[in-house]
Amino acid sequence: MPVSIKDIAKKAGVSPSTVSRALNDHPRISTKTKRCIRDLADVMGYVPSAAARNLVAKGSATIGIAIADLLDPYYTRQISGLEDAAARHSYQVMLSSFYRDSERELAIIHDFHQRRMAGIIVTGSEAAQAYLAPDNKFFMPVVLINRPEYPFSVSANGATGAKKVVEHLIKLGHRRIAYVTWGSEHVDSSNRLRDYRIALREHNIALDETLIVAGDGGVTGGIKAVTHLFALSQPPTAIFAFNDMTAIGVINALRRRGHEVPRDFSVAGYDDLEMAAYYYPPLTTVRQPTYRLGQRAVIMLLKLINEERDVAPEVLEPEFVLRASTAPIGNKLVAGSEV
Amino acid sequence: MPVSIKDIAKKAGVSPSTVSRALNDHPRISTKTKRCIRDLADVMGYVPSAAARNLVAKGSATIGIAIADLLDPYYTRQISGLEDAAARHSYQVMLSSFYRDSERELAIIHDFHQRRMAGIIVTGSEAAQAYLAPDNKFFMPVVLINRPEYPFSVSANGATGAKKVVEHLIKLGHRRIAYVTWGSEHVDSSNRLRDYRIALREHNIALDETLIVAGDGGVTGGIKAVTHLFALSQPPTAIFAFNDMTAIGVINALRRRGHEVPRDFSVAGYDDLEMAAYYYPPLTTVRQPTYRLGQRAVIMLLKLINEERDVAPEVLEPEFVLRASTAPIGNKLVAGSEV
DNA sequence: TTGTACGCGTTATCAA
DNA sequence: TTGATAACGCGTACAA
Numbered sequence: 145m146p147v148s149i150k151d152i153a154k155k156a157g158v159s160p161s162t163v164s165r166a167l168n169d170h171p172r173i174s175t176k177t178k179r180c181i182r183d184l185a186d187v188m189g190y191v192p193s194a195a196a197r198n199l200v201a202k203g204s205a206t207i208g209i210a211i212a213d214l215l216d217p218y219y220t221r222q223i224s225g226l227e228d229a230a231a232r233h234s235y236q237v238m239l240s241s242f243y244r245d246s247e248r249e250l251a252i253i254h255d256f257h258q259r260r261m262a263g264i265i266v267t268g269s270e271a272a273q274a275y276l277a278p279d280n281k282f283f284m285p286v287v288l289i290n291r292p293e294y295p296f297s298v299s300a301n302g303a304t305g306a307k308k309v310v311e312h313l314i315k316l317g318h319r320r321i322a323y324v325t326w327g328s329e330h331v332d333s334s335n336r337l338r339d340y341r342i343a344l345r346e347h348n349i350a351l352d353e354t355l356i357v358a359g360d361g362g363v364t365g366g367i368k369a370v371t372h373l374f375a376l377s378q379p380p381t382a383i384f385a386f387n388d389m390t391a392i393g394v395i396n397a398l399r400r401r402g403h404e405v406p407r408d409f410s411v412a413g414y415d416d417l418e419m420a421a422y423y424y425p426p427l428t429t430v431r432q433p434t435y436r437l438g439q440r441a442v443i444m445l446l447k448l449i450n451e452e453r454d455v456a457p458e459v460l461e462p463e464f465v466l467r468a469s470t471a472p473i474g475n476k477l478v479a480g481s482e483v
Numbered sequence: 484m485p486v487s488i489k490d491i492a493k494k495a496g497v498s499p500s501t502v503s504r505a506l507n508d509h510p511r512i513s514t515k516t517k518r519c520i521r522d523l524a525d526v527m528g529y530v531p532s533a534a535a536r537n538l539v540a541k542g543s544a545t546i547g548i549a550i551a552d553l554l555d556p557y558y559t560r561q562i563s564g565l566e567d568a569a570a571r572h573s574y575q576v577m578l579s580s581f582y583r584d585s586e587r588e589l590a591i592i593h594d595f596h597q598r599r600m601a602g603i604i605v606t607g608s609e610a611a612q613a614y615l616a617p618d619n620k621f622f623m624p625v626v627l628i629n630r631p632e633y634p635f636s637v638s639a640n641g642a643t644g645a646k647k648v649v650e651h652l653i654k655l656g657h658r659r660i661a662y663v664t665w666g667s668e669h670v671d672s673s674n675r676l677r678d679y680r681i682a683l684r685e686h687n688i689a690l691d692e693t694l695i696v697a698g699d700g701g702v703t704g705g706i707k708a709v710t711h712l713f714a715l716s717q718p719p720t721a722i723f724a725f726n727d728m729t730a731i732g733v734i735n736a737l738r739r740r741g742h743e744v745p746r747d748f749s750v751a752g753y754d755d756l757e758m759a760a761y762y763y764p765p766l767t768t769v770r771q772p773t774y775r776l777g778q779r780a781v782i783m784l785l786k787l788i789n790e791e792r793d794v795a796p797e798v799l800e801p802e803f804v805l806r807a808s809t810a811p812i813g814n815k816l817v818a819g820s821e822v
Numbered sequence: 823t824t825g826t827a828c829g830c831g832t833t834a835t836c837a838a
Numbered sequence: 839t840t841g842a843t844a845a846c847g848c849g850t851a852c853a854a
């Protein structure tokens with residue numbers, strides 16, 4: 145049974161309020177009793193009850209963080225930014241993952257609600273509408289990461305990243321550029337698909353819908369995508385994958401078919417995982433502003449907590465990273481003649 | 484301001500206790516008032532206060548999880564096991580990472596303590612002694628993952644995994660087998676180094692201490708290790724890395740020097756990251772029982788919470804995974820003559 | 823079936 | 839400088 149403030153009071157022969165004052169170094173208390181009580185508390189192993197504190201204080205200095213997938217480095221890297229920023233403003237953090245399940249997400253939010261969090265941040269929300277609903281009765285501010293349609297959000301600009309990749313491939317001479325999505329062929333929460341299309345159009349390249357194939361955000365999705373693409377009468381010469389893990393799947397599948405990257409096909413990823421630079425071949429990709437995403441989200445949330453109303457959605461820019469998994473299309477032709 | 488049970492009572496014209504009963508479907512309440520009050524609570528957006536609940540209930544059904552590094556998949560994979568097992572027994576989970584900093588670890592534990600967690604699990608503890616100290620005043624049970632010296636712990640058997648790798652390399656004809664540690668040359672919390680030594684001795688291979696070099700658990704550590712190893716008058720023919728990320732660093736460094744794996748050198752890792760199977764070359768490694776580690780830790784913790792005393796440290800076995808980054812030493816000689 | 827009264831651990835106000 | 843008292847939101851024994 146934990147030691148309470150009363151236990152200390154009894155043993156010290158003082159009132160509970162004196163103990164409270166001693167422990168919170170209140171001005172109106174003698175240095176001597178303060179010292180004495182603190183020592184006693186120490187010896188008895190006193191640890192204050194957060195529940196009781198929060199009860200009287202009406203809420204805690206804790207922010208709840210709900211994350212789509214703990215196993216995806218793209219998300220966990222945001223957490224460092226979140227935690228550092230929160231710590232800097234002396235906020236605690238409570239973390240939960242909903243594994244891309246909207247029901248679990250809502251359960252987590254409910255839990256945060258019960259715990260009377262100062263505010264919450266959700267990254268990769270599967271139930272963003274819930275926060276937009278006009279009758280939602282949250283009594284705590286919410287910031288979403290990567291849901292730019294939400295008024296209080298911080299997002300990475302998926303469009304500009306995709307554009308840079310596609311233009312890079314075009315500059316290398318590629319015309320048949322495939323895109324491997326995450327999810328179905330035509331859903332794309334990240335705006336990448338949209339700007340893949342725009343970039344092609346701007347360069348007068350006819351869009352071939354058969355070059356857009358579905359992945360699953362992981363290695364297996366990339367592997368399957370290659371099977372689909374090679375069933376086409378005219379396969380692509382370059383493949384732009386939703387993320388690095390997908391790109392790795394693509395490269396593996398190509399290798400299994402006896403092709404070499406980037407000699408025979410160019411492949412680009414997205415995210416710039418730690419791995420990407422050390423893969424073989426090193427991946428051409430897009431570095432996401434993950435750390436800053438987390439950081440800015442906390443800043444925005446703190447503004448909302450302090451009821452400042454000058455908050456607008458933020459969009460951070462990703463950075464194109466040129467490595468060795470892409471090459472001029474010429475290489476392929478040369479290589480082709482070698483085979 | 485959140486809605487309280489009193490607010491509902493006032494609006495419904497009943498007493499707070501009636502509301503409480505309606506919400507917890509207490510037996511002694513009429514179906515009609517229950518229905519009415521529940522609807523009202525719904526409309527008003529009532530969400531119970533966890534603080535108040537925990538205060539009267541003396542503690543919450545929440546277990547605290549402190550993890551060494553959120554960015555390391557080895558740890559995050561344990562979390563799935565932990566969360567699933569906890570959910571199955573309807574326990575909440577509160578997660579925090581201390582980024583391998585013992586001070587931050589202790590701060591997290593202190594926070595868990597204040598929150599009166601039902602129990603806590605620490606994986607990759609940097610301050611394990613704190614839990615062993617005879618005068619620790621935790622009023623909640625603690626289970627450690629991978630600290631086999633602690634009485635309430637679940638660990639992966641680092642020794643048997645290392646042994647299998649070394650014996651595999653020996654069987655391939657390697658005699659000069661290097662080991663890249665995590666940390667300094669001679670500290671090894673995982674027992675891998677110890678059994679690396681034992682395995683060599685058992686096969687009558689003289690131990691060469693210069694073949695044991697320090698890494699940092701990441702890619703850069705592997706790269707630096709190779710520099711050290713090649714400064715030796717007699718470099719190794721095989722390199723056993725503390726983990727897969729280190730192995731990837733090693734392979735990169737070798738490639739940069741113009742060597743090919745496994746033709747010129749065999750390299751083995753540890754952990755079996757998702758990546759490992761899809762790296763080039765696919766990594767020979769050891770699959771850790773990460774998910775079960777988390778799962779068993781929760782089971783043990785629940786036993787402690789229920790004050791069952793038949794708890795003994797558990798050790799789970801890892802699994803050797805043969806892939807393509809290791810090969811018979813003969814290959815090297817043939818390859819050497821080609822160059 | 824419902825209301826009253828009290829306690830959980832802590833802090834804050836007011837009185838001594 | 840200290841002590842008594844009330845309050846935070848909820849659950850529950852006891853009384854009505």
